[in-house]
Amino acid sequence: MILERYVISGLIWGNELVWTDTKGELICLITNDAEGDKLEMMREEYEGLLPELITRAAGYGMELFMADASKKVDNSGTIALIGGKLVDVKTGAVTEHSVVVIEDGKISKVGTVGGMMIPVGAKEIRIEGKTLLPGLWDMHSHFEQAEWGPAYLAAGVTTVRDCGNEFEYINAVKRSIDEGKGVGPHILKAGIVDGPGALGLGIVRANTPEEAVAVVRRYKDSGFAQIKIYSSVTPEVVKAICEEAHKLGLTVTGHIPEGMTLMQGVDSGMDMVNHIQYVYSVMKLNTDRTVNWDDPKTKEVIDFVVSHHVVVDATLGVFEMIFRSVKDPITNMEPAFHSLPQPLQVLFVNMGMPAENAEKFKPLFRDLEKIVKVLHDRGVTLVAGTDMGFPGWSVDRELELYVEAGLTPLEALQTATIIPARAMKMESETGSIEVGKNADMLIIDGDPLRQIRDVRKVRTVVKDGVLYDPGQLHKMAGFLP
Ligand SMILES: [Zn+2]
Known part of the structure; x- marks a missing residue:
């Protein structure tokens, strides 16, 4: 069975997906209501297709803005974040002039400037004056x-x-x-x-x-x-x-x-x-x-x-x-x-x-x-x-x-x-910046330990060792500059 897919944007946040048959008759509409909850409408005789179309709506929804994203970030090499103020959320201890090394999406080394070797060939990112959470x-x-x-x-x-x-x-x-x-x-x-x-x-x-x-x-x-x-x-x-x-x-x-x-x-x-x-x-x-x-x-x-x-x-x-x-x-x-x-x-x-x-x-x-x-x-x-x-x-x-x-x-x-x-019993892999854990962290332009509102000043987001620019992410999600 061949369906035509249409994307409508600008009505509410994000994209609405509509499928028709080849004659243009409406088959299914997947969107969100004004409260942000999902809303689906389906011609009754095709109801059995709904789970499949919901699955596809999720995938297409992601692809739509991924197409706008600039070239994929290179996640292969080693990255060293140098000079930031590292917060140990377990104890509240703060390490000034820290070094955090990321390899294969994980945190491989944590130390201080001058107190450890930065791996040869690592991409060095200077983050002096910023907080690492x-x-x-x-x-x-x-x-x-x-x-x-x-x-x-x-x-x-x-x-x-x-x-x-x-x-x-x-x-x-x-x-x-x-x-x-x-x-x-x-x-x-x-x-x-x-x-x-x-x-x-x-x-x-x-x-x-x-x-x-x-x-x-x-x-x-x-x-x-x-x-x-x-x-x-x-x-x-x-x-x-x-x-x-x-x-x-x-x-x-x-x-x-x-x-x-x-x-x-x-x-x-x-x-x-x-x-x-x-x-x-x-x-x-x-x-x-x-x-x-x-x-x-x-x-x-x-x-x-x-x-x-x-x-x-x-x-x-x-x-x-x-x-x-x-x-x-x-x-x-x-x-x-x-x-x-x-x-x-x-x-x-x-x-x-x-x-x-x-x-x-x-x-x-x-x-x-x-x-x-x-x-x-x-x-x-x-x-x-x-x-x-x-x-x-x-x-x-x-x-x-x-x-x-x-x-x-x-x-x-x-x-x-x-x-x-x-x-969630995941402490061994995530939740703090420690060797062996997922490289999920934030480079913050301020000090949220002093003033919690500074947690909003995210300059760079790292997830699984990949660096993202919040401005670009917000653009993908339809936020205004
Ligand atoms: Zn809830």
């Missing part, structure tokens, strides 16, 4: 379109956990990046599963423990690292998902399903929880919805999260966006707002609430921040996650909010580097 992580991504790839890298995000996507789409996007046909961060896949009911999300559903087992196995067979439980899964199915996942060496994250509490979710086997609201909502709340910090129930919740080693991605940025006054300048949250693709500017500038309502929610948002700080101080594993937002930059915003909550800049940076690497 490990690549950042977004532990709550939804890779909804190909443009997220360059947008993430441009912001210094070299690894993401995709917290739920279409099966075929995320598989194809990951494959395309890993094979060098596309550009983007490393992707760890969390396979989403929901339960029955009108509010259910997506087409992967588990209504019985048997179906739960089958879903988990399918994800495991396709290289997923984790299962993401969504809001309509029933308690007995949550249990079955967690049991099977753990048996197969996967972890489980997710929403706490409707009708369950954080404690029930965790007792059923959930290792991680997305969104701080699930911790907040089981605390003792005052009539104005703020937290009653003196109530024993609030203390019990905190003790529970601590003693059960629950990993939490707070997504504070999501709540900041929901509670913001539409009267406040959006550049407070995102200083580079005006370089976002135009359709995204229109989308974000209208998010939030009227000023008088926003004023009422301020104490509640401060409480969410306080929960983050209290959990952090009690040793809970906090990982930085965004749930989308300003593509790439929302990771920076999340870290700024952690600092606003009371973490030090180093502690905030840890939530997007070494801590997620540990949480």
Whole structure:
């Protein structure tokens, strides 16, 4: 069967794909809606082709901007980054005048200028006055379109956990990046599963423990690292998902399903929880919805999260966006707002609430921040996650909010580097700048340890030893200069 493919751009962020038959009759449309979620429409008689077309949409989406990218970067030789200020995110120790040598995509040597031999023939890059950080992580991504790839890298995000996507789409996007046909961060896949009911999300559903087992196995067979439980899964199915996942060496994250509490979710086997609201909502709340910090129930919740080693991605940025006054300048949250693709500017500038309502929610948002700080101080594993937002930059915003909550800049940076690497059991290969690890790092024009906002000043991104220019990546993703 021969289909014609059309690409439409300029409507919303990125490209829309349309297929017709040879007579020009519409067969399929793959695009994104105004919230950035994927939208597919298909002539009913061809519905069986949808998984194949979703796969192709992912590949074509990447190819479209790859065609605009200038000649491929040469990744073969040895590279030495010389003179930068190297941050050890594990301890906060700083090495001035450092040397980091990269070979075959890995970090092969770390030392100081004058204190080590730079391999003969290495391409020497001088980075005096700049800070060298490990690549950042977004532990709550939804890779909804190909443009997220360059947008993430441009912001210094070299690894993401995709917290739920279409099966075929995320598989194809990951494959395309890993094979060098596309550009983007490393992707760890969390396979989403929901339960029955009108509010259910997506087409992967588990209504019985048997179906739960089958879903988990399918994800495991396709290289997923984790299962993401969504809001309509029933308690007995949550249990079955967690049991099977753990048996197969996967972890489980997710929403706490409707009708369950954080404690029930965790007792059923959930290792991680997305969104701080699930911790907040089981605390003792005052009539104005703020937290009653003196109530024993609030203390019990905190003790529970601590003693059960629950990993939490707070997504504070999501709540900041929901509670913001539409009267406040959006550049407070995102200083580079005006370089976002135009359709995204229109989308974000209208998010939030009227000023008088926003004023009422301020104490509640401060409480969410306080929960983050209290959990952090009690040793809970906090990982930085965004749930989308300003593509790439929302990771920076999340870290700024952690600092606003009371973490030090180093502690905030840890939530997007070494801590997620540990949480995903990948500490031996990534998460910090050490010999033997992936060469994923950022050359920063400033000092984020002093001022977290400097994390936005990424001059060069290194992923798997390949150097990328953020300006060029942003151009690929349709950002304005
Ligand atoms: Zn999400």
